[in-house]
Amino acid sequence: MKGVDVRTYDFDFDLTLAVLLMNADGTIYHRYGARDGTDPQSHTSVKSFVDVLRKTLPAHAAYQKNPSPPAKREPLSVDRMPWMKARPKQPECYHCHMVNDAVTEGAKDLGTFRRQMAWRYPDSSELGFTVERDDQAVVAAVTPESPAATAGLRTGDRLLRMESRRILTLGDVQRVLHEASPQATRIPLQVERAGKSVRTTLRAPKGWKEPSPRNFAWRASKWRLSPKPGFGGRRLGAAQLRTLGLDEKAFAFRVNYLVTWGEHAHTGRNAAKAGIRKGDVILATGGKSDFHSVAEWHAWFRLKLRAGQEVAVKLLRGRTEKTVTLPVVD
């Protein structure tokens, strides 16, 4: 990303694959490469990529007849951002997610950071609907009693527009949600159902942008958010769980590091002082054990806990079960 103008090539920088279909003047027609909280390739397929390439061609031809270029802005690349420039050592390779790191840490330095800045590119499931993988304008499922259900959205509906933006991909949907207010807000929606155009409105409640831990777990940008547990590890497999006499479908992980280095070493010291050791098997935190991954546990800790609280950590040391009280620190 060195030298790449992130104001022009503006995408979800946590993604491992992002495609912008665009005009030479900087207008972005569509975005491809988005994912949900389940799998990095949940919404990538040859069929869907070819589909968006083909459908962009007529959109491009129409735009060329009546162009409306975006306003010119001073280019900004990640290597020119103040926080990155101030680092003692510059990376050999500037990864996409470093854009988010530089924005977040730069805002912290200026005292302008707000947690909602981390709620980037919300997944449609936060408002209660998902889209198909191969034809991403088509609604795959609607969660009962969600904002999508209240808006009357149905499985099989084809999304035409959200706000004024033409929708072809999950990336297009997430971009509209990214630009929407984190407060209670209304998002106009136009869908095609049984050959007819139907207009409705998604009513997003206050705080809707804060992601579920599962949707936040995959993001590299989650590591910048506090509070931090100060330790982590590797999830135990079925055989390891059986050996310990645990349900083989249970979630548990073995602590294989406490953070003893860098600017967050105090979090590891805090965990050690509370009684957490390398080799412990973590069974539950705050009474909760239904995590799908250690990454989701990290996301939950950062999203749901606040500095100043205490959280009970149930663990296994050898064959002995213990519960320690961990003060939550930023």
Next chain:
Amino acid sequence: MRTLILLLLLCAVLAAVEDGESAGVTWLTDLDAARAAARETGRPIVAVFR
């Protein structure tokens, strides 16, 4: 592995595009060059970040 999958994906897409009416994809690794070429030819850009 992921890189291989991506390469296979891009190869498949290129093949699909070349089979169709939209043949004439130009592959560039420089974004400024891509924008200049697109401006000159009137073609759209597919910018891939990996």
